[in-house]
Amino acid sequence: MQSNMGKYTKMVGEGHITILPWHYYAIIQGTWSFAWSSVYHWYGVFQNGSTHANGDQLDYKVYLDIGTYTLVEMGATSTGFGIMDYLIDGVSGGTADWYDSSAYNVRKAVTGIVIATAGVKTLSLKINGKNVSSSDYYHYAQSISLFRTA
Amino acid sequence: MVQSSLTKELIHKDTGDGLIIILPWAYHSITQGTFAYSASTAEYFNGGYYNSTNAEGDQIDYKVWLSKGVWQLSLGFCNSYVYSAMYLILLDSVLQGQIDPYDCRGMYWGGMNGPLYVPSTGIHTLSLKAWRGIAGNDYRYMYFNSIVLDRREA
Numbered sequence: 001m002q003s004n005m006g007k008y009t010k011m012v013g014e015g016h017i018t019i020l021p022w023h024y025y026a027i028i029q030g031t032w033s034f035a036w037s038s039v040y041h042w043y044g045v046f047q048n049g050s051t052h053a054n055g056d057q058l059d060y061k062v063y064l065d066i067g068t069y070t071l072v073e074m075g076a077t078s079t080g081f082g083i084m085d086y087l088i089d090g091v092s093g094g095t096a097d098w099y100d101s102s103a104y105n106v107r108k109a110v111t112g113i114v115i116a117t118a119g120v121k122t123l124s125l126k127i128n129g130k131n132v133s134s135s136d137y138y139h140y141a142q143s144i145s146l147f148r149t150a
Numbered sequence: 151m152v153q154s155s156l157t158k159e160l161i162h163k164d165t166g167d168g169l170i171i172i173l174p175w176a177y178h179s180i181t182q183g184t185f186a187y188s189a190s191t192a193e194y195f196n197g198g199y200y201n202s203t204n205a206e207g208d209q210i211d212y213k214v215w216l217s218k219g220v221w222q223l224s225l226g227f228c229n230s231y232v233y234s235a236m237y238l239i240l241l242d243s244v245l246q247g248q249i250d251p252y253d254c255r256g257m258y259w260g261g262m263n264g265p266l267y268v269p270s271t272g273i274h275t276l277s278l279k280a281w282r283g284i285a286g287n288d289y290r291y292m293y294f295n296s297i298v299l300d301r302r303e304a
Contacts, residue, residue, distance in 0.1 A: 015170035015299065016214040039189055043196045070213075072176040074187075105187035105197075107175045145176030147213045148273055 014148065019060055019123075021046035021141035028124070030056030035140075039104045045076060045140035048127070052138045054082065057126040060144070064088070064121045068150040069113040073125075074143045078102045080136035085128035086110050088121050092128075098139060099131035105142065111149070172212055172276075172297040174199035181277070183208030188293070194226065198295035201280060206290050209240070209279040212297065216274050220303035221266040223276075225252065226296035237292055238281035241266075242274050251281055265302060 020042075022034060030051040036044045048056040071086050071093065077100035086093045094110030115121070125144070127137045175187065183205055189197040201208040225237070238251045248266055268274070276297070280290040 014215055015168065016172045016176065016212065018171045018173055018176070038191055038196065041187065041189070041196055065215075070178065074173070074175050105175075105189065107187075143173055143176075145173055147176065147178065148215050149178065149213055150273070 014063060014065060014146075017062060017146040019062065019144040019146070021058065021125075021144060023060070024058045025061045025122070026059040028057035028059055028126070029053070030127075032056070032058060040076070040140075041074065041105050041142050045142055047140045048138065052080075052082075052136050054127055054129060054137050056137065056139065057124055058141075060123040060125075062121055062123050062146065063119065064115045064146070065118045065148070066115055067148045069093075069115060069146050069148050071110045071113060072107060072145045072147075073109075073141060074105060074107050076102075076104050076140035076142075077106050078138065078140075079134060080138050081134060082127040082130040082137035082139055084139060085124075085126045086113070087124040087126060088113065088115065090122070090124070095128060097131050099134040113146075169301075170214060170299040172214065172299075174210070174294055174297070176212070177210050178213040178275070179211045181209035181211055181279075183210075183280075185210055193295065195295045198226075198293055200291055200293040204280075204290045206280060206282060208290060208292065209277055210292075211275055211277045213273055214276055214299065215272065216268045216299065217301070218268055218271045219301050221268055221299050221301050223249065223266050224298045225278075225294055226298070227294050237294075238279040240275075240277035240279055242276075244268075244270055245274060266299075 030048045032046055032048050034044050035047050077098050081098035083095050083097045085095045093113035096108040130137055183201045183203040185199055185201050188200050239249045278292055280292050
C-alpha cells in the first residue's frame with residue numbers, strides 16, 4: 001500500500017493558490033504592516049514602510065505538488081522600491097524589480113518555477129537588492145498567486 | 151497490486167482543492183485585448199480587472215488544477231459598470247460545452263447554470279471572452295473581481 005500512496009501523491013493538486021500577503025507564517029526581517037489607501041485593491045497594501053531595508057523578508061507556508069509554476073504578485077511600483085526575490089525553501093525561483101514610476105495595482109509574474117518534490121514548502125518574499133536607479137528598499141504587496149502550468 | 155480501500159479513498163476524496171479563488175490578474179495569458187485594474191470605491195475589493203480594449207473576442211486565460219469531480223463555478227462582477235458585455239466562458243477541450251454565456255450586466259455575483267463535471271484530474275484552462283449575444287448592447291467590457299471554483303461532489 002505504501003507504494004501506491006507514493007504514486008498517488010502526484011495526483012494531489014492545489015487548484016490555483018491565492019495568498020493574501022498578511023497571512024504570513026513568519027516575518028524573518030523587518031516590520032511589515034497594513035497601510036490603508038483607497039487607490040489599492042483591498043483598499044491597502046502590506047508593506048515594510050517602517051524598516052524598508054535590504055533583506056526584509058516574509059515567509060509563507062504552502063503545499064506544492066511536483067510541477068512547473070507561475071507566481072504572480074500584485075503590488076505597487078515607485079522610485080524607492082527594491083527587487084523582490086521569490087524563494088522556495090531558500091532557493092530563488094526568480095525576481096521582480098519593483099522600481100518604476102509610481103503606480104498602483106501592478107502585476108508582475110515569475111514563470112518557470114520548478115518544484116521537484118511535493119510537500120509543504122516555505123515561500124519567501126525577500127528584498128534582494130535594488131535597481132541602480134532606486135533610492136530605497138520599500139515593498140508594497142497586495143496579493144500573491146501560484147498556479148501550475150505543467 | 152491491489153488497491154486497498156484506504157488508497158481508493160486517497161484517490162477519490164483526498165485530492166480535493168478546497169475552495170479555489172482566482173484573482174483576475176493572476177492570469178496565465180491574454181489571448182486578445184488589454185486588461186488592467188480599475189479602482190472604484192463603489193465595488194467590492196475596491197475595483198476589479200477589465201478589458202480596456204472593449205472589443206469582441208477579448209479573452210483572458212487562467213490555469214487551474216482541478217480534481218475529478220463535480221464543481222461549481224461562479225464569478226464576482228463589478229456591478230457599477232453598466233456597459234458590460236455578456237461573458238463567454240471557455241473551458242479546455244476536456245471540459246468544453248458545459249457552460250452557457252453569462253449576462254453579467256448589473257450583477258455582483260453569478261453562478262454557473264449547472265454543475266461543471268471534471269472527468270479527469272489535472273491542469274485545466276478557463277477563459278473569459280467578451281461576447282455580444284445581447285441585442286442592442288454594443289459594449290464588450292468585462293469587469294470582474296474574482297473567479298471561484300468549489301467542489302460539490304467527489
